[in-house]
Amino acid sequence: MxxxxxxxxxxxxxxxxxxxxxxxxxSTSDLGAPVPTxxxxxxxxxxxxxLTFTVTDESEWQDLGIAIPGxxxxxxxxxxxxxSGTAALGKELARVVFxxxxxxxxxxxxxxxxxxxxxxxQITAPNWPTWSSRGAEMLVHxxxxxxGDNKLTVGCYLYDMALKSELVRExxxxxxxxxxxxxxxxxxxxYSRLSGExxxxxxxxxxxxxxxxxxxxxxxxxxxxxxxxxxxxxxxGRSTALTPRFSPDYxxxxxxxxVDGNPRIYVYDIGTGRQTLVTESGNPTIAPRWSPDGRYxxxxxxxxxxxxIYRVPAGGGQSVRLTDAPGIDxxxxxxxxxxxxxxxxxxSGGQQIYVMNADGSNQRRISFFGGRAATPEWSPRGDQIxxxxxxxxxxIAVMSPNGRNMRTLTDGWQDEAPTWSPNGRIIQFxxxxxxxxxxxLWQVDLTGRNLRRLPTPVDASDPAWGPILP
Amino acid sequence: xxxxxATVALLAGTVALAGCKKEPPESLPPEPAPTTSxxxxxxxxxxxxxxxxxxxxxxxxxxVIYFDTDRYNIDSADMAALQTQAQYLAQYPNISITVxxxxxxxxxxxxxxxxxxxxxxxxxxxxxxxxxxxxxxxTVSYGKERPVALGSNExxxxxNRRAVSxxxx
Numbered sequence: 001m002x003x004x005x006x007x008x009x010x011x012x013x014x015x016x017x018x019x020x021x022x023x024x025x026x027s028t029s030d031l032g033a034p035v036p037t038x039x040x041x042x043x044x045x046x047x048x049x050x051l052t053f054t055v056t057d058e059s060e061w062q063d064l065g066i067a068i069p070g071x072x073x074x075x076x077x078x079x080x081x082x083x084s085g086t087a088a089l090g091k092e093l094a095r096v097v098f099x100x101x102x103x104x105x106x107x108x109x110x111x112x113x114x115x116x117x118x119x120x121x122q123i124t125a126p127n128w129p130t131w132s133s134r135g136a137e138m139l140v141h142x143x144x145x146x147x148g149d150n151k152l153t154v155g156c157y158l159y160d161m162a163l164k165s166e167l168v169r170e171x172x173x174x175x176x177x178x179x180x181x182x183x184x185x186x187x188x189x190x191y192s193r194l195s196g197e198x199x200x201x202x203x204x205x206x207x208x209x210x211x212x213x214x215x216x217x218x219x220x221x222x223x224x225x226x227x228x229x230x231x232x233x234x235x236x237g238r239s240t241a242l243t244p245r246f247s248p249d250y251x252x253x254x255x256x257x258x259v260d261g262n263p264r265i266y267v268y269d270i271g272t273g274r275q276t277l278v279t280e281s282g283n284p285t286i287a288p289r290w291s292p293d294g295r296y297x298x299x300x301x302x303x304x305x306x307x308x309i310y311r312v313p314a315g316g317g318q319s320v321r322l323t324d325a326p327g328i329d330x331x332x333x334x335x336x337x338x339x340x341x342x343x344x345x346x347x348s349g350g351q352q353i354y355v356m357n358a359d360g361s362n363q364r365r366i367s368f369f370g371g372r373a374a375t376p377e378w379s380p381r382g383d384q385i386x387x388x389x390x391x392x393x394x395x396i397a398v399m400s401p402n403g404r405n406m407r408t409l410t411d412g413w414q415d416e417a418p419t420w421s422p423n424g425r426i427i428q429f430x431x432x433x434x435x436x437x438x439x440x441l442w443q444v445d446l447t448g449r450n451l452r453r454l455p456t457p458v459d460a461s462d463p464a465w466g467p468i469l470p
Numbered sequence: 471x472x473x474x475x476a477t478v479a480l481l482a483g484t485v486a487l488a489g490c491k492k493e494p495p496e497s498l499p500p501e502p503a504p505t506t507s508x509x510x511x512x513x514x515x516x517x518x519x520x521x522x523x524x525x526x527x528x529x530x531x532x533x534v535i536y537f538d539t540d541r542y543n544i545d546s547a548d549m550a551a552l553q554t555q556a557q558y559l560a561q562y563p564n565i566s567i568t569v570x571x572x573x574x575x576x577x578x579x580x581x582x583x584x585x586x587x588x589x590x591x592x593x594x595x596x597x598x599x600x601x602x603x604x605x606x607x608x609t610v611s612y613g614k615e616r617p618v619a620l621g622s623n624e625x626x627x628x629x630n631r632r633a634v635s636x637x638x639x
Contacts, residue, residue: 214620240615243580256583262610263583284587284611287580300584302611305542305591307584328584344581350540351581374578388578416578434622437575462579 096183105450156186322360366403381424574627586611
């Protein structure tokens with residue numbers, strides 16, 4: 001039987017100006033070279049053991065053994081994606097899928113380095129005894145084939161060992177520089193089919209990379225894939241950068257920079273490497289957020305010490321002030337349908353969480369439990385709001401949009417600034433160490449049981465998880 | 471003592487404002503001049519007027535005021551310090567300052583940026599109420615990004631909840 005493939009052309013950052021040089025002299029900006037869109041990339045290797053660990057979850061998912069042998073190739077062919085050719089690339093693809101599923105904490109995968117390599121014809125006709133003898137309950141097969149146009153075709157198949165039948169299959173055509181996306185799509189296929197949840201692996205994270213002593217931290221805007229690969233610094237570190245947010249289509253980043261000496265929100269265009277101020281004002285602007293459709297930007301601006309939330313069209317235009325309470329109204333996260341905004345305000349004394357309609361009307365407090373509540377983020381599924389709970393220590397918590405059913409998910413000394421996975425099942429945040437002030441990225445699922453640290457090249461804070469890549 | 475106040479923006483202030491001016495998107499504003507005190511050469515006659523050292527000497531180190539947790543009100547100790555600063559600014563009408571607002575690490579990042587701005591503005595408003603021209607006092611918030619005390623304890627946090635007046639060079 002011949003593999004039947006859905007042919008999806010995956011063109012990430014369909015680059016209007018891939019090779020454009022930085023527009024401004026180095027002395028007047030803090031931006032590094034624009035992010036290339038193809039070809040060789042700086043890669044941070046996943047490290048087993050050291051940086052990555054999982055709090056054991058004793059649920060039945062843990063027992064679901066998934067065998068993920070190397071992806072096969074019809075003919076070992078040179079490819080820009082791997083200097084050793086498509087056969088070696090096939091093994092790499094399987095390693096990426098293995099690490100995705102292992103780090104998720106729900107499965108017990110076995111990877112290609114401890115399994116035999118299936119042949120190309122076996123991808124669609126598995127040699128069942130090979131895998132059942134190893135106790136596998138699920139089997140992932142895949143292949144990679146170099147096409148005449150230099151692109152790669154990657155196929156992914158999930159088999160149920162008990163039924164000895166195929167559960168799902170899909171295929172993708174990718175540029176060589178985007179081969180990892182095909183692996184993440186395979187991980188998403190397996191995860192979605194087995195969990196019933198929406199996918200999330202094929203996504204990216206923006207965050208702030210931190211180096212230097214506590215009293216003089218260097219903070220750089222950086223981006224990476226959801227598994228830490230394809231890591232890139234966007235700013236040089238000459239000016240402090242904070243609180244990035246990917247636009248829903250990944251074409252832009254909002255972030256705060258002190259590049260002109262004041263805290264200001266900039267809109268950075270990833271394709272061109274150019275950036276603009278979110279609003280032409282001499283006042284400090286902070287806490288940038290996108291609307292779910294990418295048409296609007298929320299920002300908070302302090303005028304004479306009083307901070308309010310404003311909305312401005314993403315393409316530029318008139319800002320609309322949404323809050324006018326005395327005190328600090330800040331942040332803002334849209335409900336997935338764009339009709340409501342959850343935000344933070346200290347109008348009642350301390351930081352608490354409020355909801356308003358998207359036009360600023362009907363502002364009402366929803367957090368009524370002990371302590372303070374900050375940095376609310378509406379789940380992409382709409383059913384939960386994640387926030388920083390301040391009650392002695394700082395911890396990540398979730399609640400229903402009506403403020404009920406509050407649950408604390410972490411127990412660090414200072415866990416702050418939750419951001420949702422694209423499917424609303426996992427929350428990333430950053431954890432600051434008491435004393436040293438060193439920060440790192442962590443993620444926890446909604447059970448609170450699967451907690452792990454994300455590997456980053458240096459210390460890290462302010463994670464912002466983007467949606468599934470377009 | 472009678473205070474004399476300058477009411478016009480003088481050279482230093484004008485330069486500072488130019489630094490904040492909006493530029494077209496592709497050419498970002500220039501890197502700011504460092505706002506923290508830099509060691510300045512001191513001649514035989516002591517710190518030079520226009521330097522941070524001269525200012526700090528003249529106000530006897532009272533260029534910093536401190537705040538309680540999550541608060542931004544100006545208490546009596548702050549008033550005394552700010553009065554001393556206002557006297558200096560009255561004596562030297564060519565001097566402009568930036569008030570840098572800070573928060574301790576025990577707050578969320580974005581809220582602390584807003585809180586630092588509120589603290590810097592509280593200090594500025596008090597200086598203005600004493601007759602200092604508003605355009606001689608710029609504010610900037612660093613939130614929890616620039617702690618001066620590096621511990622994670624009450625004593626360190628108390629030192630970091632501050633508004634620092636810095637002479638604009």
